Amino acid sequence: MNKHKLPRKILLLLLLAFILPAALSVQAAEAGPIAILLSDSEAAYEQQATIFSEEVRMPVQVFNLHGNMAHDPKLKKKLLAIRPSLIFALGAKAAYAAKLWTQDRQDIPVIFAMVLNWQRYRLPDGSRNIAGIAAEISPGSQFVNMSMLAPATRRLGMVYSSHSENMLAKAREEAALLGIELVAEPVERSGDFQRAFKQLSGKVDAFWLLNDPVIYTLENMDWLEERCFKEKLLCVGQSQNLAKLGLALTVNPDVAQIGTQAAAMARNILVHGQKPKEIGVMAPIGTQLIINMRTMARIDLPVSPKVLDLATSVIK
Amino acid sequence: MPVRQGVSTYRKVLLVAADSELTADKLGGTTIAMTPVGQAGLAALDEAIFRRLGHRGRDLRFITTAKDSDALFALSLRQVKAALVSQDNLEHIGSINPRILKTVKIIAVSDPLPLPVLCYAIGAVPSTEVERMRRAMLAGKDGGRSAQIMKMLQIDAWRTP
Numbered sequence: 185m186n187k188h189k190l191p192r193k194i195l196l197l198l199l200l201a202f203i204l205p206a207a208l209s210v211q212a213a214e215a216g217p218i219a220i221l222l223s224d225s226e227a228a229y230e231q232q233a234t235i236f237s238e239e240v241r242m243p244v245q246v247f248n249l250h251g252n253m254a255h256d257p258k259l260k261k262k263l264l265a266i267r268p269s270l271i272f273a274l275g276a277k278a279a280y281a282a283k284l285w286t287q288d289r290q291d292i293p294v295i296f297a298m299v300l301n302w303q304r305y306r307l308p309d310g311s312r313n314i315a316g317i318a319a320e321i322s323p324g325s326q327f328v329n330m331s332m333l334a335p336a337t338r339r340l341g342m343v344y345s346s347h348s349e350n351m352l353a354k355a356r357e358e359a360a361l362l363g364i365e366l367v368a369e370p371v372e373r374s375g376d377f378q379r380a381f382k383q384l385s386g387k388v389d390a391f392w393l394l395n396d397p398v399i400y401t402l403e404n405m406d407w408l409e410e411r412c413f414k415e416k417l418l419c420v421g422q423s424q425n426l427a428k429l430g431l432a433l434t435v436n437p438d439v440a441q442i443g444t445q446a447a448a449m450a451r452n453i454l455v456h457g458q459k460p461k462e463i464g465v466m467a468p469i470g471t472q473l474i475i476n477m478r479t480m481a482r483i484d485l486p487v488s489p490k491v492l493d494l495a496t497s498v499i500k
Numbered sequence: 501m502p503v504r505q506g507v508s509t510y511r512k513v514l515l516v517a518a519d520s521e522l523t524a525d526k527l528g529g530t531t532i533a534m535t536p537v538g539q540a541g542l543a544a545l546d547e548a549i550f551r552r553l554g555h556r557g558r559d560l561r562f563i564t565t566a567k568d569s570d571a572l573f574a575l576s577l578r579q580v581k582a583a584l585v586s587q588d589n590l591e592h593i594g595s596i597n598p599r600i601l602k603t604v605k606i607i608a609v610s611d612p613l614p615l616p617v618l619c620y621a622i623g624a625v626p627s628t629e630v631e632r633m634r635r636a637m638l639a640g641k642d643g644g645r646s647a648q649i650m651k652m653l654q655i656d657a658w659r660t661p
Contacts, residue, residue: 491596
């Protein structure tokens with residue numbers, strides 16, 4: 185009896201080995217369109233949904249949470265009924281809903297985007313079907329763009345609070361890749377910013393301003409602008425408005441590129457079989473450089489015309 | 501047709517991180533950053549580089565970027581494993597900050613690819629519009645806005661085929 189059992193088991197395993205991939209490919213072939221799940225009817229989400237739809241070159245169907253997961257209790261059922269090949273979730277609520285709805289459907293890949301501070305929602309934790317694009321540009325992208333404007337920068341100063349502590353290691357690592365040393369001063373309160381900045385004085389070639397709620401106060405920004413002029417220091421920020429207010433350079437994500445990047449990720453998953461877990465959460469790759477030429481002149485930093493070719497916008 | 505340094509062609513270079521052990525024949529399963537080329541462009545890249553390396557563009561994984569600089573920077577920061585950028589743009593960026601060039605290495609260079617041509621679909625655009633575009637784009641290096649566009653695209657002159 186036992187003599188026959190082993191070959192049967194092997195035969196069964198072989199059958200499974202052949203049948204299972206075939207069954208999976210049939211399942212893939214039968215998968216429906218890509219579901220685009222919007223958190224709300226905001227123009228920013230709708231713009232990304234449009235770009236994604238144009239770039240992905242696959243059928244899509246749009247669903248909308250209208251700002252509340254309870255708005256349409258049947259939305260989950262409706263979305264899953266189309267047998268989505270992938271869910272592209274825009275905004276925190278959509279990303280959270282997509283994670284929740286696919287907890288027992290890990291075969292449906294999810295890509296999220298436009299989620300501010302995505303770490304807070306623990307989206308990839310415990311799921312193997314989730315990839316995403318961070319809303320925030322990586323520190324390295326800011327450093328590399330800054331280094332085009334000031335290639336001689338070797339030591340970059342920054343002030344941070346406990347809110348930004350988690351990204352410090354990554355920032356140091358990415359700065360090191362570019363041969364830049366990050367000199368960081370911690371603060372506990374907004375009022376400590378000016379003292380911490382003065383500690384860096386004379387020790388750094390440029391200053392990197394974080395989007396840190398403790399540091400980012402109107403009073404600190406006004407003071408910083410004047411101080412950058414006074415010390416003739418290249419100060420770099422992350423919001424377009426800061427360049428308009430007088431900061432020499434800002435580097436921010438090219439929002440129009442996020443839908444394109446998500447579409448490429450979706451094709452890599454659906455066409456080339458890349459696993460969402462393998463992709464993880466990518467930084468937004470597209471950047472916008474805004475250079476304030478008035479400030480550059482005031483801090484006596486010449487700007488090569490070649491650099492201006494790289495700028496998205498130049499304030500004269 | 502645009503002319504750059506006497507020719508109407510350019511080359512693309514395939515880059516990996518300076519310390520990467522990735523070789524051109526192992527590109528399958530790697531994400532490559534590059535500017536969008538479309539289906540026809542991908543076929544041209546097959547001829548110019550991928551086939552020689554044992555690949556087909558349609559089987560490779562890409563992340564598209566709006567600018568070559570974004571693709572190059574993503575590679576410098578190890579956000580992708582490889583990047584395909586124009587050799588001219590690589591040299592342009594390297595001339596601004598030579599340190600960037602030290603973060604990457606070239607593993608393959610494409611055959612010459614035609615520079616994108618300036619054209620229009622007959623009947624799709626009114627002749628006045630064609631004339632306006634022709635004046636704006638082909639005014640040459642003394643043409644104000646045209647000079648600006650040419651400089652940005654690193655075009656030295658135009659020639660009619």
